[in-house]
Amino acid sequence: MGKKLKCDWCGVGLAEDEGLRLIQPERNLGASFCRLEHVVPWLMQKNDWHIWPKVEVPEEAGPDCAQTGKELEDDAWYLVRRRDGVEVADGFTGYDAVLAWAKAGGRYAPG
Secondary structure (H helix, E strand, O other): OOOOEEOOOOOOEEOOOOEEEEEEHHHOEEEEEOOHHHHHHHHHHHOOOEEOOOOOOOOOOOOEOOOOOOEOOOOOEEEEEEEOOEEEEEEEOOHHHHHHHHHOOHHHOOO
16 A cells, blocks of 8 residues: 555544555455444445555455355455554455444444
């Protein structure tokens, strides 16, 4: 990516190794966020992606959708959290799955 990233919802600057990246590898699209709570309004109101070179499926991503449990296909979306050099990736079947998962609180939502 090379250039300084910022949250696509609130505009706060992000270091390369912090925040969240919502990506569509099949289309080389991405968006950056400082926190999960910014993904929901961005998807609902803005949803304006950036073209990023060489967007790849995260190595640590599992084969199934984090929201629906369905097997991911080539057009899957991924939400990658970066913090202190560690990446955690969740895959999704598309817009509806990401939105529902983020609204519910994501990976660490109360069970």
